Amino acid sequence: xxxxxxxxxxxxxxxxxxxxxxxxxxxxxxxxxxxxxxxxxxxxxxxxxxxxxxxxxxxxxxxxxxxxxxxxxxxxxxxxxxxxxxxxxxxxxxxxxxxxxxxxxxxxxxxxxxxxxxxxxxxxxxxxxxxxxxxxxxxxxxxxxxxxxxxxxxxxxxxxxxxxxxxxxxxxxxxxxxxxxxxxxxxxxxxxxxxxxxxxxxxxxxxxxxxxxxxxxxxxxxxxxxxxxxxxxxxxxxxxxxxxxxxxxxxxxxxxxxxxxxxxxxxxxxxxxxxxxxxxxxxxxxxxxxxxxxxxxxxxxxxxxxxxxxxxxxxxx
Numbered sequence: 001x002x003x004x005x006x007x008x009x010x011x012x013x014x015x016x017x018x019x020x021x022x023x024x025x026x027x028x029x030x031x032x033x034x035x036x037x038x039x040x041x042x043x044x045x046x047x048x049x050x051x052x053x054x055x056x057x058x059x060x061x062x063x064x065x066x067x068x069x070x071x072x073x074x075x076x077x078x079x080x081x082x083x084x085x086x087x088x089x090x091x092x093x094x095x096x097x098x099x100x101x102x103x104x105x106x107x108x109x110x111x112x113x114x115x116x117x118x119x120x121x122x123x124x125x126x127x128x129x130x131x132x133x134x135x136x137x138x139x140x141x142x143x144x145x146x147x148x149x150x151x152x153x154x155x156x157x158x159x160x161x162x163x164x165x166x167x168x169x170x171x172x173x174x175x176x177x178x179x180x181x182x183x184x185x186x187x188x189x190x191x192x193x194x195x196x197x198x199x200x201x202x203x204x205x206x207x208x209x210x211x212x213x214x215x216x217x218x219x220x221x222x223x224x225x226x227x228x229x230x231x232x233x234x235x236x237x238x239x240x241x242x243x244x245x246x247x248x249x250x251x252x253x254x255x256x257x258x259x260x261x262x263x264x265x266x267x268x269x270x271x272x273x274x275x276x277x278x279x280x281x282x283x284x285x286x287x288x289x290x291x292x293x294x295x296x297x298x299x300x301x302x303x304x305x306x307x308x309x310x311x312x313x314x315x316x317x
Contacts, residue, residue: 004176004191004210012168013111015147017042019154020079024050027158033068033080035061040170041081041111061086062094065106069098072105077158083117084110084167085126088133099163100136107157108133112170113143114254115282115299116204116292125287131259133165134232140164140185141232143253143261145206147175149229152183160185167203169254171292174207177227188235190242194224197310198242198249202228202261205252205280205301212306223310231261236268243269248276248317250309254301257281276316278309 023030024046031053032046038056047054057064061082068078080087087110088095099106110129117125134141140162144150150168157164181189191206192213201209206227213223224242228235243249249269251262262279269275282299296302 006174006176008175009172010147010175011170011172012144012147012150013040013170014042015144015150016109016111016154016166016168017045019151021045021049022151022155023158024053027077029075029077030158031055031071031076031078033057033064033078035059035064035082035086037082040083041109043081061091065091065094065108066098068106069102069104077105077107079107079109081109081111083124084113084129085124088129088165089126092132096136100139103138104163105161107164107166109154109166111168113167114169114204115287115295115301116169116171116254118170118292118295119289121289122286127256127282127287128259129167130231130253130255130261134259134264136163138163139232140230141167142185142230143167143203144229145203145227146173146177148177148179148181149183152181153229156183156185169204173204176207176210183229186230186233186235188238189227189229190224190238191227192223192225194222194246196222196246197314198224198226198239198246199252199306199310200226200228200239200249200261200265201252202231204254205306208301208303209252209306211303212310215303215307216310221310221314228261231264234264234268236272239265239268240272243273243275248313250278250280250306250313252280252301252306255281257283276313278313280305280309
């Protein structure tokens with residue numbers, strides 16, 4: 001097993017901020033729009049260095065999406081930023097009509113996604129956003145796993161033409177992917193080769209999947225771990241290649257079991273190579289207030305939950 005090392009825990013939203021800082025220096029067409037959350041989205045450096053390309057819209061997210069769509073007509077590349085709940089659910093109609101249907105080059109960037117938003121509770125912990133966004137025709141959906149990958153994804157989106165949703169988080173998490181690793185939209189990353197089970201993980205659950213793989217190795221179970229940072233378009237080839245070897249899969253995501261990565265993988269299997277699958281996801285419920293660690297344990301989104309799911313799915317082969 002290839003060992004991945006936490007080089008220093010960081011929050012993924014700071015990776016987005018670092019990416020925006022670099023884009024501000026490299027690409028004069030990149031503009032940033034924020035809905036009154038500059039510090040939370042780490043827009044501070046971009047605003048300081050490029051005030052003429054930064055737009056503080058205030059608590060008017062629908063207006064922010066409309067302005068962003070309009071800016072693309074003049075050749076600008078707008079990156080919008082607010083909490084994931086306000087980036088998607090609150091403004092879904094504007095995204096559908098003004099961005100997706102119109103095929104506008106808007107990058108919808110969403111922090112504080114999932115349960116790890118923590119103490120702010122269920123009203124802010126959106127667990128449906130991946131489903132909402134992946135259903136929109138032409139929308140690219142990206143869910144990064146650490147600081148380095150979030151920065152790389154931010155940079156890659158500036159060169160990608162078309163509407164896109166970039167999802168990241170609030171808490172400090174392990175930073176383990178190489179800083180110089182290329183980010184290719186739609187291309188999964190094989191983190192660990194295995195022969196008994198495939199673990200397909202996204203976002204904060206990727207590190208948990210690697211921890212689970214080590215625990216499984218100690219039990220004599222060889223787990224293949226795949227980092228799915230792009231949920232749409234999904235790297236079906238990577239998934240099917242792994243399943244041809246392992247014959248079973250566990251999907252792991254910080255999202256509702258309905259509409260997320262797991263269901264996308266199920267579709268691939270149903271159409272190509274049916275195989276047993278277990279889901280590590282929130283089981284059709286809202287969250288609640290608590291620390292990220294407490295919530296991930298209660299809702300069974302940690303490495304122990306992945307181990308248990310692997311043990312169940314192997315019995316079904």
